[in-house]
Amino acid sequence: MTRSAHRTRRMLQVAGVSAAALLTLSACSSTATRSDQGSSSSSKLSGTITVFAAASLEESFEVLGKTFEKQHPGTKVTFNFGGSDSLAAGITGGAPADVFAAASTKTMAIVTDEGDAAGTPATFVRNRLEIATLPGNPDRISSLKDLTRPGLKVVLCDRTVPCGAAAEKALAAGGLKLTPVSYEQDVKSALTKVELKEADAAVVYRTDVRAAGDKVEGVEFPESAEAVNDYPIARLKNAPDPETAKAFIALVRSAEGQKVLSGAGFLKP
Amino acid sequence: MTDTLESRPRRDRHRGRSRVVPIPLLAPALIGLAFLLLPLIALLVRAPWRSLPEQLTSAEVWEALRLSLVCATAATGLSLVVGVPLAWLLARTCFPGRGFVRALVTLPLVLPPVVGGVALLLAFGRNGVVGQWLDSWFGITLPFTTTGVILAETFVAMPFLVISVEGTLRAADPRYEEAATTLGASRFTAFRRVTLPLIAPGVAAGAVLAWARALGEFGATITFAGNFPGRTQTMPLAVYLALQNDPAAAIALSLVLLAVSIAVLAALRDRWMTAS
Numbered sequence: 001m002t003r004s005a006h007r008t009r010r011m012l013q014v015a016g017v018s019a020a021a022l023l024t025l026s027a028c029s030s031t032a033t034r035s036d037q038g039s040s041s042s043s044k045l046s047g048t049i050t051v052f053a054a055a056s057l058e059e060s061f062e063v064l065g066k067t068f069e070k071q072h073p074g075t076k077v078t079f080n081f082g083g084s085d086s087l088a089a090g091i092t093g094g095a096p097a098d099v100f101a102a103a104s105t106k107t108m109a110i111v112t113d114e115g116d117a118a119g120t121p122a123t124f125v126r127n128r129l130e131i132a133t134l135p136g137n138p139d140r141i142s143s144l145k146d147l148t149r150p151g152l153k154v155v156l157c158d159r160t161v162p163c164g165a166a167a168e169k170a171l172a173a174g175g176l177k178l179t180p181v182s183y184e185q186d187v188k189s190a191l192t193k194v195e196l197k198e199a200d201a202a203v204v205y206r207t208d209v210r211a212a213g214d215k216v217e218g219v220e221f222p223e224s225a226e227a228v229n230d231y232p233i234a235r236l237k238n239a240p241d242p243e244t245a246k247a248f249i250a251l252v253r254s255a256e257g258q259k260v261l262s263g264a265g266f267l268k269p
Numbered sequence: 270m271t272d273t274l275e276s277r278p279r280r281d282r283h284r285g286r287s288r289v290v291p292i293p294l295l296a297p298a299l300i301g302l303a304f305l306l307l308p309l310i311a312l313l314v315r316a317p318w319r320s321l322p323e324q325l326t327s328a329e330v331w332e333a334l335r336l337s338l339v340c341a342t343a344a345t346g347l348s349l350v351v352g353v354p355l356a357w358l359l360a361r362t363c364f365p366g367r368g369f370v371r372a373l374v375t376l377p378l379v380l381p382p383v384v385g386g387v388a389l390l391l392a393f394g395r396n397g398v399v400g401q402w403l404d405s406w407f408g409i410t411l412p413f414t415t416t417g418v419i420l421a422e423t424f425v426a427m428p429f430l431v432i433s434v435e436g437t438l439r440a441a442d443p444r445y446e447e448a449a450t451t452l453g454a455s456r457f458t459a460f461r462r463v464t465l466p467l468i469a470p471g472v473a474a475g476a477v478l479a480w481a482r483a484l485g486e487f488g489a490t491i492t493f494a495g496n497f498p499g500r501t502q503t504m505p506l507a508v509y510l511a512l513q514n515d516p517a518a519a520i521a522l523s524l525v526l527l528a529v530s531i532a533v534l535a536a537l538r539d540r541w542m543t544a545s
Binding site for chain 1: 515
């Protein structure tokens with residue numbers, strides 16, 4: 001009995017000591033952060049910003065968000081990725097967002113037409129279409145025209161979403177008529193159909209082919225030059241913390257931001 | 270509402286319905302009703318009434334509606350053919366792991382429909398576990414076909430039917446069935462002539478639930494069967510895609526789907542579901 005009580009007391013002592021040690025440690029780290037902030041030029045930035053961004057930007061913006069939070073301690077960047085059209089509809093419907101990065105100027109126009117953007121949107125990257133084929137390209141697809149071959153199962157994006165509109169433009173530029181097996185609701189589902197080998201090919205963005213790794217093989221085609229998508233970014237009028245929002249847009253457009261984006265397959269504006 | 274019901278001649282049907290409703294029940298009931306109806310009213314308020322006739326005369330809308338009705342009905346039929354026997358198996362027989370099987374049957378209810386669609390692709394797709402044999406032996410491919418739409422809708426809707434029928438079977442007295450078998454009927458005859466008429470209202474209710482769920486099905490359908498006008502583009506798919514760049518058209522399409530489903534459900538309710 002006494003022995004166990006003794007042991008408990010010792011354990012408490014140990015716990016007390018380690019708690020104290022933890023306190024000191026955290027005190028150290030908090031001073032460290034503070035001095036970090038002091039040395040940083042833009043120490044005034046704070047708060048959480050919400051960025052609405054096109055689904056194709058997910059991988060690169062996640063990286064840039066982490067970079068931003070590291071550069072400006074005390075800030076937090078949260079993302080909402082989705083189809084540009086649904087995001088635009090959300091913003092005009094009053095969704096709380098600070099920055100909007102769209103996959104087409106048309107979807108950005110929905111927001112600017114409603115007067116929800118602050119200032120003029122700036123194009124920060126461009127994206128080009130590519131054909132995604134099965135790994136190893138077993139159907140030997142080398143051009144957009146090859147996709148019109150009978151028996152080939154091709155999926156396109158629906159023309160209501162940017163990648164579908166771009167594909168339509170490219171096909172028109174090549175004077176081609178293509179009947180796909182499906183008009184998918186967004187670019188990721190078009191790509192998924194090829195990844196699962198349900199379709200033989202899909203017309204998607206270069207960045208999606210890059211992100212899919214070796215699950216698909218990309219084939220470039222000249223008609224894609226006729227259907228290059230501009231990605232505009234804009235600060236929104238209702239941003240509660242305009243300085244932080246501005247700083248995030250600056251990071252996206254900086255050399256550092258562009259490096260991340262071109263690594264994902266985006267083209268310079 | 271209660272008044273009109275009370276004034277009907279067949280009073281016996283309304284036994285147990287009283288005019289006195291305790292407030293603790295009435296208040297939440299009304300809140301619940303308002304919560305369910307407000308979004309629908311908002312849809313009506315914001316509907317583009319002026320351009321509605323023009324929206325509704327497009328051939329694509331009617332094609333999508335026709336396809337929706339055909340596929341939802343076929344999916345309900347398929348669910349009845351295999352779902353009622355499955356419900357009977359779960360309610361009337363004893364086998365090890367029955368509780369587990371029942372849980373598995375309800376799995377599509379909790380699975381996000383898009384995940385259900387991917388699962389269907391993995392099973393019945395061109396490269397799927399079963400699908401690759403269907404493809405190489407019979408030359409049947411299901412994705413991107415109307416049959417694919419029906420399968421996707423059946424997958425999502427059948428659990429509603431199974432649960433409903435199983436519940437009715439459990440509530441029904443098994444002694445009628447037993448009496449029939451002791452009088453010489455085979456178990457199947459007893460099921461067909463005694464059990465089935467007994468549980469008909471439950472089957473009808475389950476079928477209506479399954480039909481309604483199939484009619485509104487979106488995620489599994491677009492994932493498994495894709496989206497092609499006239500072949501796999503049902504109304505919910507048309508609504509979703511219209512929402513992308515023409516919300517007014519999307520609302521108009523939703524109204525059509527709502528009107529049709531309300532008409533069908535009301536008609537069915539009067540004919541079948543009051544039989545109890």
